[in-house]
Amino acid sequence: MRYICGFTKRSFIVYILETKALSHQFGAGEPVVRNLDLKIPQGSIYGFLGPNGAGKTTTLRLMLGLIKKQSGQIEIFARPLEHHREQTLRQIGSMIDSPSFYGHLSAYENLLVFQKIFQCPKSRISEVLHLVGLSRTGSKKASRFSLGMKQRLGIAIALLHNPSLLILDEPTNGLDPNGMIEIREMLIRLNRQQGISILISSHLLGEMQKLVTHVGIINAGKLVYEGTLDKLVSKSGQSFQATWEIDHTARAMEIVGHKYNAVKLDDQKIVIADLTRDQIGAVNRELIVAGIPVYEITTSHKDLESIFMNLITNNNGTLQQFSK
Numbered sequence: 001m002r003y004i005c006g007f008t009k010r011s012f013i014v015y016i017l018e019t020k021a022l023s024h025q026f027g028a029g030e031p032v033v034r035n036l037d038l039k040i041p042q043g044s045i046y047g048f049l050g051p052n053g054a055g056k057t058t059t060l061r062l063m064l065g066l067i068k069k070q071s072g073q074i075e076i077f078a079r080p081l082e083h084h085r086e087q088t089l090r091q092i093g094s095m096i097d098s099p100s101f102y103g104h105l106s107a108y109e110n111l112l113v114f115q116k117i118f119q120c121p122k123s124r125i126s127e128v129l130h131l132v133g134l135s136r137t138g139s140k141k142a143s144r145f146s147l148g149m150k151q152r153l154g155i156a157i158a159l160l161h162n163p164s165l166l167i168l169d170e171p172t173n174g175l176d177p178n179g180m181i182e183i184r185e186m187l188i189r190l191n192r193q194q195g196i197s198i199l200i201s202s203h204l205l206g207e208m209q210k211l212v213t214h215v216g217i218i219n220a221g222k223l224v225y226e227g228t229l230d231k232l233v234s235k236s237g238q239s240f241q242a243t244w245e246i247d248h249t250a251r252a253m254e255i256v257g258h259k260y261n262a263v264k265l266d267d268q269k270i271v272i273a274d275l276t277r278d279q280i281g282a283v284n285r286e287l288i289v290a291g292i293p294v295y296e297i298t299t300s301h302k303d304l305e306s307i308f309m310n311l312i313t314n315n316n317g318t319l320q321q322f323s324k
């Protein structure tokens, strides 16, 4: 099978899914998806991130043919979706919104229903139960499952027909920390051991940072960043947030407050975000020259949350694409 390929300086990338100038609007309203050019590398766990209402679910629905495409192109497995819909969807597993299953049936019985619909071998049921860690649930009814187990059952149904691409819309929404860890570990296993590419939407950035290899960040329907997570974090990681533990914070604010956008945390601490190493040195010098004793400086790299806020608040509508 032919896939869409691209070269970078060092590597050869195969894209399992691409959109080109994809746009969508509901009725006569403003477009909610604007000219999206997404490239999902094969073998990746691609986090499709954005605040509530950014257009993530609409984009995923378009990719699955659940909403009729208005303009732009969607190519999955290097084929235009509109011309190869059935064949393409047979290779995709998806869970959009809450998982659908029968509450009065066990996990196995639920999968038996879907196995008949998908016409896959019965032996696949125990395989997917094992993959999602639900092998030992026996005759327990699905309605009595925890939220995490319900999500995993939804993913098991999505995996039944052995897809090579899994598309999941906010699968960790509403889960407690343990539930999130279970889903995260399961998705990493599916990706690494089964070779399944995963496209996952979420607004939970801290969680996504532990899971994804690539990110696409969308805000108000527009793509504001696409690339590897490593590149995003390391590019932005050249700046630091620094906290000074000092006396005379009011005086310190007079000296560096306006110049560096400092914030007084309490009577002993001021904090400044987005500083280079040189600027940290300069701020420190200014405080000492002014006779303000510095007891401690703590620095931290920006996390995905602050990088994301920066992208969506400072973005002037242009796509930032660091080399992948």
Ligand SMILES: Nc1ncnc2c1ncn2[C@@H]1O[C@H](COP(=O)(O)OP(=O)(O)OP(=O)(O)O)[C@@H](O)[C@H]1O
Residues within 6 Å of the ligand: 026, 032, 050, 051, 052, 053, 054, 055, 056, 057, 058, 059, 203
């Ligand atoms: N069927 C619809 N009819 C009209 N407007 C819609 C419809 N579906 C979504 N929208 C609007 O489109 C915009 C994008 O919604 P969408 O659900 O795609 O965003 P999202 O990023 O998935 O957000 P969330 O995380 O809150 O689900 C929102 O303003 C939403 O109200």
